[in-house]
Amino acid sequence: MSQLSKDKQDLRLKVKSALEAVVAMDESLTKDLKSVKDGIQKGIQNVITSLEVETLDKKVRDDLKTLKQRIEKLNEQVEPPGGLVSGQLEQLKNAEEEFNQKTNPITMETRNLDQNFKSAIQQPLTQAVTAVDTAIEALGGNFKDLKKDQNKISGILEHIKDKVAEIKGKGGSGWDNKGGSGLEGIAYGLISCYANAFKDTFESIYLEERNGGKSLCKTVRDHFPELFTVRDGIKDAIKNELQSEINAGKGQVKISNGEIAKSIASVKKGCETFASGLDNRLKEGIGNMAGQIFGRISKGINRGKEQEIKYAIEATVLGLSATTSQVANEINSILLETRVGDKSIAEVLDKVVKDTGYLDGQLKGAIEPPSSHASLSPTAKAPPKSWTLRSVGNNVKHDLQKAVEGLPGAVTQFNDAAVKEIKEAAKTDMQAVQIILNHSQFIFQPVFFSDVSSPFLPPSLRYEFLCTAR
Known part of the structure; x- marks a missing residue:
């Protein structure tokens, strides 16, 4: 058996040992979680029985x-x-x-007093009450979709309540959030639909049945500490080399005033533009591009490690392309695909903001009449009631605005967590590739391309990689 064949065999054994350790750790964790779950269930049943x-x-x-x-x-x-x-x-x-x-x-x-009361108090009071009713009906007229029999304080408040309930909405059902609407529909779409779907997909890719030994990351650090020493230099060099592609992607991001769906779509377009530009560069030859990037950091690299650093750059650039495409896909999946009834989350957010602004404008028009007519208003001498109605409007506006303003932050936080998991997964894939590449380019094809269908390798680049391996 030649030395090369022995090296191949040793490498396969080391990789197999490393992967077996991952599965062993996963099986141990699964058993521990089941024990905790069984203990909790037993404790709950004991409490139910004892009480x-x-x-x-x-x-x-x-x-x-x-x-x-x-x-x-x-x-x-x-x-x-x-x-x-x-x-x-x-x-x-x-x-x-x-x-x-x-x-x-x-x-x-007191019968005489009764007659005096009617003439001096009751009749003027009736006229004043009629004037108040007229003013209330005029106030109700500010709501274009208010029914005729709702032109009373109770009807107006009921109308406001209905509008608030419409914006609040309800959670849907099923994987496509059928029947969902409003804020609760958004929450259901994020948590019950998107989060679970993403978790299932993520686990199906990374929690496969494997057998193992030592930690993969520790193996890389022990054998190739230079990779960790120069990784910041690699990052800066890649950024400088791809500056035009980065600028092209940034140019696609357009923040549309008041339109969430268009803004999010432009972010997705920016990611796709950058990934497309990087793909085009990679089609010209991954080795050429890696050589150009390596030229920016070659000074100070220990002799004998140049080729390994170039392989690290190649794996990093490929991971960057795949990760950027995946980010675009996740943005599209979480915010732009249909998840709340027959609308996307971004579209529902736009509608919620629009409805909230419309309701706020109606409240302002109803509660704060023009100053030129203020002296003619029969309710001008009753500030407590006016203040109460204004307070209702302000409270509705405040609660809705607070809920709507909190949604973009929640979506951003969720999306950032998803992107972080994707990047960590890509990093793990690149570390596995690096172990193989650092040993010999001739064993690249039979080991790495046994899993050429990896979701982090763009289809347009698989042919290029196969040619490089050969």
Whole structure:
């Protein structure tokens, strides 16, 4: 057996040993999690049993039945003659008769006062109330879709409540969030639909059945510490070499004022533009590009390690291309694909912001009439009521605006976490490739391309890699 064949065999054994360790760790973690889960379930069942929760409803029914019987029995003991309070009821009846005898003369004397009250107080008050009702109807007219019978304070507030409920919406059902709407529809789309789908896809790629030994990352660090020493230089060199592609991607990002969907779509377009530009560069030859980048950091590199550094650059650039494309796909998946009823999350966010602004404008128009008519308003002398209605409007606006403003941050936080996981996964793939590349370019094809379908290798680059390996 030649020395080269022995090296190949040793390398395969080391890689297999490293991968076996990963599976062993995964199996151990799975067993530990199952033990914790079983312990929690057993503890909950013990608490339920000790507190007799399962029979609590029967005890409550028995107690209510006993209470009802006692109340009915008490009622039977009150009304009959000789009952618990029969004497007190008789005294109350006598006192009522005596009261009527004394108040009748007073009633006769106040009949004239009644007529005076109608002329001096009641009629002017009725006119004022009518004026208030007219003003309320005018206020309701500021709501274009308000029904005629809703031109009252209660109707206006009911209308506001309905609008708030419409914006709040509800969570849908199923993988496509069918029937979802509003803010709760967005939350369901993010958590129940997108998060679970992404988790399943991620695990199907990386939690495969493997057998292993030592840590992959530790193997790279032990054998090739130079890679960690120069990685910052590689990063800066790649950035400088790809500056035109970076600028092209940035040029596609357009922040559209008030339109979330267009802004997010432009970010996705920027990622795709950068990935496309990088792909075009890679089609010209991964080796040529790696050589150009290496030329920026070659000073100070230990002799004998040049080729290994170039291989590291090649793997890094390929990972960058794949990761950028994946980021664009995730942005499209989380915000631009249909996830809330028949709309995307970005479209629903746009509608929520628009509806909130529309409702705020209606409230302002209804609560703050033009100053030129303020002196004619019959409610001008009633600031407490005006202030109360204005407070309702401000509270609605504040709560809705706070919820809407919090959504972009939540989406960004979720997306950042997804991108971080993708980058870590890509980094792990590149470390595995680097172990193989650093040993010999001649064993590249039979080992690495056994998994040429890796999701982090763009289809347009697989042919280039195969040619390089040969």
